[in-house]
Structures are given as C-alpha cells and as structure tokens.
Amino acid sequence: MAGFTVWDYVIFAAMLLVSAVIGVYYAFVGEGQKTSKDFLMGGRSMSALPVALSLTASFMSAVTVLGTPAEIYRYGAVFCIFAITYALVVLCSAEIFLPVFYRLGITSTYEFFVPNASFTLVPFSSFLVTGFDLWGAVVATGVVCTFYCTLGGLKAVVWTDVFQVGIMVAGFSAVIIRAAVVQEGIGRIVNDSYYGGRLNFWDFDPNPLQRHTFWTIVIGGTFTWTGIYGVNQSQVQRYIACKSRFHAKMSLYVNLVGLWVILACAALCGLALYSIYKDCDPWTSKQVSAFDQLMPYLVLDILHDFPGVPGLFVASAYSGTLSTVSSSINALAAVTVEDLIRPYFRSLSEKKLSWISMGMSMSGKYLSTFAALSIFGMVGGPLLGLFALGILCSFANGIGAFVGLVSGFAISLWVGIGSQIYPPLPERTKPLPLSTIGCNISSGNLTATENPLTTVFSTPSAERPALADNWYSLSYLYFSTVGTLITVAVGIIISLLTGTSSRAVIECILDCLQTKMSKELSYPQEISMGAEGLRVVPEHGKNPKQGGTPMLLENKSSFTSSEFRALKGFCLHLYSACFSPHSHA
Structure with a gap:
C-alpha cells in the first residue's frame, strides 16, 4: 500500500x-x-x-x-x-x-x-x-x-x-x-x-x-x-x-x-x-x-x-x-x-x-x-452536580457542596477504575461479527468469522469478583450520571443537616415557582389575549435594560411580581407561625 x-x-x-x-x-x-x-x-x-x-x-x-x-x-x-x-x-x-x-x-x-x-x-x-x-x-x-x-x-x-x-x-x-x-x-x-x-x-x-x-x-x-x-x-x-x-x-x-x-x-x-x-x-x-x-x-x-x-x-x-x-x-x-x-x-x-x-x-x-491521566467521564459528572446544586438549590451550603462533590467523585472513580480493571464481557458491549472470508492470506489460526473482543478481554471468570458483572459493567455513559446524582443528593442532605432550615427550602421552592410563572418580555410591549390586554411596564420606574425587572399589569390570569412577593411573604409568615418555637409557648 x-x-x-x-x-x-x-x-x-x-x-x-x-x-x-x-x-x-x-x-x-x-x-x-x-x-x-x-x-x-x-x-x-x-x-x-x-x-x-x-x-x-x-x-x-x-x-x-x-x-x-x-x-x-x-x-x-x-x-x-x-x-x-x-x-x-x-x-x-x-x-x-x-x-x-x-x-x-x-x-x-x-x-x-x-x-x-x-x-x-x-x-x-x-x-x-x-x-x-x-x-x-x-x-x-x-x-x-x-x-x-x-x-x-x-x-x-x-x-x-x-x-x-x-x-x-x-x-x-x-x-x-x-x-x-x-x-x-x-x-x-x-x-x-x-x-x-x-x-x-x-x-x-x-x-x-x-x-x-x-x-x-x-x-x-x-x-x-x-x-x-x-x-x-x-x-x-x-x-x-x-x-x-x-x-x-x-x-x-x-x-x-x-x-x-x-x-x-x-x-x-x-x-x-x-x-x-x-x-x-x-x-x-x-x-x-x-x-x-x-x-x-x-x-x-x-x-x-x-x-x-x-x-x-x-x-x-x-x-x-x-x-x-x-x-x-x-x-x-x-x-x-x-x-x-x-x-x-x-x-x-x-x-x-x-x-x-x-x-x-x-x-x-x-x-x-x-x-490526560484523568478521564472526563469520572470527574465531569460530580462537577456538573456541583454547579446544578449551586444554581438550582439556593439553600445548599459549602459543607453540603464539598461533601457532595467528594462523594460523587469517589463513587465515579470507583465504578470507572473498576470498569478498567474488569472490562465488561462481550455480551455487554455487543460487538458485531467481522469476517475474513475474502482475505487473500493464509494463516493457520485465523477463522473465517471472528469476534474481536473474545480475545481482547480474556480475564477468566473465576478471577472476576461479583461486582465485575454488575456494578463495574455499568455503561461508561452512566459514569457522569451517577456522579451528578450522588453529588446533588448528598449535597442537599448534608446542607439540610448542617444549618439550612426548612424556611430556606420553602424560599427556594417559591423562588423557582415565581421564575417558572413569570415571562421575560422586552420593554415596552403590549400583548393581546382575547378580550384581555397586557402591558409590560418597568418596575420601580426603571427600564429593564437599565436594571429594572419587567412586570405584568392588569393580567387576571397570572400573578404580578408584587402579588407573588405578597404570596411568598404570606407562606413564610404562615410557616413561622406554625413551626416557630415561640408559637407553641
């Protein structure tokens, strides 16, 4: 050639x-x-x-x-x-x-x-x-x-x-x-x-x-x-x-x-x-x-x-x-x-x-x-979990984030390194058959159809631990998934156990709900919805481009920013009245 x-x-x-x-x-x-x-x-x-x-x-x-x-x-x-x-x-x-x-x-x-x-x-x-x-x-x-x-x-x-x-x-x-x-x-x-x-x-x-x-x-x-x-x-x-x-x-x-x-x-x-x-x-x-x-x-x-x-x-x-x-x-x-x-x-x-x-x-x-010695699939998942924890869970604290990250990192390394030591068997990887029937070569030990991975992965089954055929055989694409979920779950649990109150969790949920219900609209803008009209006006007299947050007025089908803040305050006040130690005195 x-x-x-x-x-x-x-x-x-x-x-x-x-x-x-x-x-x-x-x-x-x-x-x-x-x-x-x-x-x-x-x-x-x-x-x-x-x-x-x-x-x-x-x-x-x-x-x-x-x-x-x-x-x-x-x-x-x-x-x-x-x-x-x-x-x-x-x-x-x-x-x-x-x-x-x-x-x-x-x-x-x-x-x-x-x-x-x-x-x-x-x-x-x-x-x-x-x-x-x-x-x-x-x-x-x-x-x-x-x-x-x-x-x-x-x-x-x-x-x-x-x-x-x-x-x-x-x-x-x-x-x-x-x-x-x-x-x-x-x-x-x-x-x-x-x-x-x-x-x-x-x-x-x-x-x-x-x-x-x-x-x-x-x-x-x-x-x-x-x-x-x-x-x-x-x-x-x-x-x-x-x-x-x-x-x-x-x-x-x-x-x-x-x-x-x-x-x-x-x-x-x-x-x-x-x-x-x-x-x-x-x-x-x-x-x-x-x-x-x-x-x-x-x-x-x-x-x-x-x-x-x-x-x-x-x-x-x-x-x-x-x-x-x-x-x-x-x-x-x-x-x-x-x-x-x-x-x-x-x-x-x-x-x-x-x-x-x-x-x-x-x-x-x-x-x-x-x-290059690190494999992104092992560390990428915990890092994604760390950012997800910080962005989506405002009540998470530093201790929870650190313990969650270390836990996710340890679990990801465990399964990742284990899969390298004990590679999955061919029935897990599903290689397709390859043929040499048309080759112009002569070799005494070459068969007409040979599965390449049967010779590559030759670890005797007697030497494989029980984890090798289940945990270590997990698809490599799930390494990041495991790391992310472990980091987020452990981070939330540790944050709740180390100083984050239920009130902070409620605030986080209400903030997420407000974000989901509100819409970002350019200023100024008017929208026609059947018989109702919506007008976007600047909050506190500021143009949104100058730092103001747009809010909806005269909209009976959804909350305005002020209404939602009032609802949030009521929910938190109700929580304090029901669960504060002074309320049971």
Missing part, C-alpha cells in the same frame, strides 16, 4: 502554517492583547457564527475523526442516537446554565461560587478541571497549537477552530465521495450495512449494563455532555465571550447543526468502512494493530491515486486535535489567572495579567500529559 507523497506533506504543512498565521494576526491586529479580558475572552465582542463553529470544532477531536467511524464499524449505527443527545445537551446548556454565567459576566466558570460566601470551592474545583481528551493531550506538545494560543488568545483560538472545522468536513467529504465511487453508490454502502446488521439504530433495551442502547445514549450521554457544554470552562468560555446573550444562545443552537453534520459524516465513513471491508476485516487479518487505525488504512487504500488527499485527511484528524487542545490550553489559562492569581495578587495590572495568561498558555503545553 502506498504511503504519503510530497503533496500530502505540503497539504498538512499548509494547515499548520495557516493556524500559526491566524495566531500572529490576532496578536498584533488593532490594539493586540493588552488586557487579560482581551486575551481570555476576546474582549467579549465575538459573534454567534464563529463561536458556534468553534464550539463544534472543540467538541470534536481526533477521536471523532478516527474513533467514531471505527465505533460504527464494530458496533453499528446505534451511535447515531447521539443526535438526540446533542439536542438535549444544547437545550439544557442554553436555557439553564448560559443565562447564569452570562449574567454574572465571569471569565472562569468557578467564579460562580465566589459571590456566595457559604459556597466557596473555587480552588478545589479548579484542580478537577482538565478538559483534555486522551488523544488530544498526547499531541498537545505540538508547537503550532501552543504558538497560536499563546500569541492570539481566544480570538485566535476561535478563528483557527473555524478554519479547522472546515478542514475536518473536507477530509470526511473526500473519504465519503471516494468510497461511494468505489462501491458504486451510497445505496450499496447502505445495503451492505443493512444486511451486515450495522443499521441497528433502535435498541430500547433498558439494561444500564449494556454499553450502547437508546437509553444509555440519551440519558447517560445527556449528563456526560452537559458536563462539557454546560459547565466545562473550555466551552463556557466561548459562548460567554459573545457580545450579547442572544449571540451566545444562537452560538449554541447553530453549533447543534454543526454537531449533526460532523456526526453524519463520521457515521457515513463508518458504514463505508464496513461496506468495503465486510469480507476482509483489516484488524482480524492483522493488517492493522488497532481499530483507530482503520480510517487511515482506508484512506491510503482508496485515495492513494490522488496526491494530497491523504494529507488532507490527516490534516482533518490533526485539526480535531488542535481545536480540542487549544480550547483546553486557553481554558487552563483562564481558570488559573482568574481563580488562583487575580484573587491573591490584586495589585497586578491588566497588562501583567495578560502576559501571565500567555505564559500559562505556554506552560499548558507541558502540563497536558499529566492532565
């Missing part, structure tokens, strides 16, 4: 050069990076479209380019159910977490805990944040990635991501088009996949021990990726850098389309892999040593007659790496400066903080290998 040509190296080098030039451009354009806000937040002047593409690029790594097609090749298209998960994740992030972070105007997501004196876990939380995926961290030592992150800041990262997501789509498209030509049409690819059992979209098995089903992907995947999109620094930092909350929300929703496009491209590549190699699996026949080598193998197999195109695909995989790692390096700089330096060195000027941010971006290159 032919290797790389000169043109392949030229294409790859051009991708690196353009990425570096973008960093240089944003380092010196206009007034450059004079403050830490300019460097870390792009001056909070970003528009929705580039941020949306940057979110998509950061979400998709080299694992997406190389791993997702191999996943579909081995396990089928049930992975495509993530399209539903992505929609739920974006909805939760845009409607629950984004309004809070954007309203606070913070740089680090962990500044959320600072205003609440009883909820200070900033340093501890910061050390749990990695944001690095395993493959991306290995390649993070790339000089180009560190170069443009250090010079150009967030603006360079965002616009480089825009360029790199285009490279990723181009690489996928080249493979899909060529595979369709080789197989004489997309129809044959789909037909081969159907008869090979790869179009297994709808598996509604409720068993949480099964690796991928509709429920594990939708429920577990939503918790896992909300931890990334909702509270992870590298993603939140992007959309709160937008110039308005509208642009921030639009960036998330437009990004959803990008996620669907990338997922569809990866899925088609996976089905093309199966259609081309359905009778001669390269892994079983020892032509590749790992499943993540299947896509490069396919590219060199079907595109070797097109100089430069294999280089384009490698550039697309590397673009996924650069986008993920650059996001993480910039996020690492933001968290370090805002949480660990600014609070303790208040005399530092913005110019000095900007230089420190650049230095942290450079040092992030060397710290990435260590950060």
